[in-house]
Amino acid sequence: xxxxxxxxxxxxxxxxxxxxxxxxxxxxxxxxxxxxxxxxxxxxxxxxxxxxxxxxxxxxxxxxxxxxxxxxxxxxxxxxxxxxxxxxxxxxxxxxxxxxxxxxxxxxxxxxxxxxxxxxxxxxxxxxxxxxxxxxxxxxxxxxxxxxxxxxxxxxxxxxxxxx
Numbered sequence: 001x002x003x004x005x006x007x008x009x010x011x012x013x014x015x016x017x018x019x020x021x022x023x024x025x026x027x028x029x030x031x032x033x034x035x036x037x038x039x040x041x042x043x044x045x046x047x048x049x050x051x052x053x054x055x056x057x058x059x060x061x062x063x064x065x066x067x068x069x070x071x072x073x074x075x076x077x078x079x080x081x082x083x084x085x086x087x088x089x090x091x092x093x094x095x096x097x098x099x100x101x102x103x104x105x106x107x108x109x110x111x112x113x114x115x116x117x118x119x120x121x122x123x124x125x126x127x128x129x130x131x132x133x134x135x136x137x138x139x140x141x142x143x144x145x146x147x148x149x150x151x152x153x154x155x156x157x158x159x160x161x162x163x164x
Contacts, residue, residue, distance in 0.1 A: 018162055020041060020160060020162065024159075024160055025039045025040070025041065025159055025160065025161065026039070026151055026154060026156050026159065027039055027055065028147060028150035028151060028153075028154065029150070031146060031150065032063075033060070033062075034057075035056065035057030035059070035060050036054065036055070036056055036057070036060060036062075037054065037055040038052055038053070038054050038055075038143075038147065038150075039052065039053040039147075040052050040143055040144060040147035040159075040161050041053060041161065041162065042161065042162040042163070043140040043141070043143060043144035043147075043161055043162075043163050044140060044162070044163065044164045045140045045141045045144070045163070045164055046164045047140075047164065048069065048122055048123055048139070048140060049120065049121065049122050049140060050120075050121050050139065050140040050143050050144070051118070051119065051120045051121070052118075052119050052121070052143065053076075053116065053117070053118050053119075054116070054117050054119065055114045055115065055116050055117075056078070056080065056107045056114065056115040056117070057107070057114060058078075058107055058108065058109050058110070058111035058112070058114075058115075059107060059108075059109040059111075060106065060107045060115075061083075061104065061105070061106040061107075062104065062105040062106070063104070063127045063128065063129075063135070064102065064103065064104040064127075064128045065102070065103070065104075065125040065126060065127045065128060065138075066100065066101070066102045066125070066126040066128065067097055067098075067099055067100065067101050067102075067121070067123060067124075067125060067126075068099060068100075068122075068123035068124045068125075068126065069099045069121070069122030069123025069124070070096065070097060070098055070099050070122050070123075071095075071096070071097035071101075071119060071120065071121045071122070072094070072095070072096055072097075072119070072120040073089070073094070073095040073096075073097070073117055073118065073119050073120075074093070074094050074095075074117070074118045075089045075090060075091055075092065075093045075094075075095075075115070075116070075117050076091060076116040076117065076118065077091050077113055077114065077115060077116045078090075078091065078107065078111050078113050078114055078115025078116060079091075079107070079108060079111055079115060080105060080106065080107045080108075080115050080117065081105075081106060081108075082103035082104060082105060082106070083103070083104040083106055084102070084103050084104065085103070088108070089117075099122075099123065102128075123139065124137050124138060124139035125137070125138040125139070144161060144163065147159065147161065148161075
């Protein structure tokens with residue numbers, strides 16, 4: 001086999017990109033609290049990564065949680081922060097969270113718009129109570145299960161989430 005044939009063969013059998021448009025995945029309401037909506041874009045259980053887009057109403061505060069892996073977050077609109085930090089993330093902000101970080105996400109009550117954030121999360125969120133005890137775990141498998149069930153409730157069977 002010559003080099004050109006080998007290259008053409010490699011191109012023909014290479015994995016292809018997968019595309020999802022914004023309208024391809026529905027927003028669903030959180031099963032835990034009012035004012036939180038989610039889209040699950042990716043849930044790769046074998047890789048341990050889940051990518052979600054969340055919209056938060058002004059005044060929302062999530063349960064304190066610990067990350068077992070790193071997180072990348074990009075803010076599309078609004079503002080949000082961690083009770084344990086002094087800065088606010090605003091539209092266009094990027095945030096890196098290292099594995100082991102513990103924080104309490106909040107959205108200021110003074111926000112005049114919905115806060116829209118894209119998160120790429122490796123590993124799990126260990127959701128903790130006031131005493132620091134783990135109450136629940138959210139990972140790629142559990143978020144995919146939640147999202148599929150929530151989509152079915154609004155008439156969307158088998159949403160096209162990118163999975164393994």
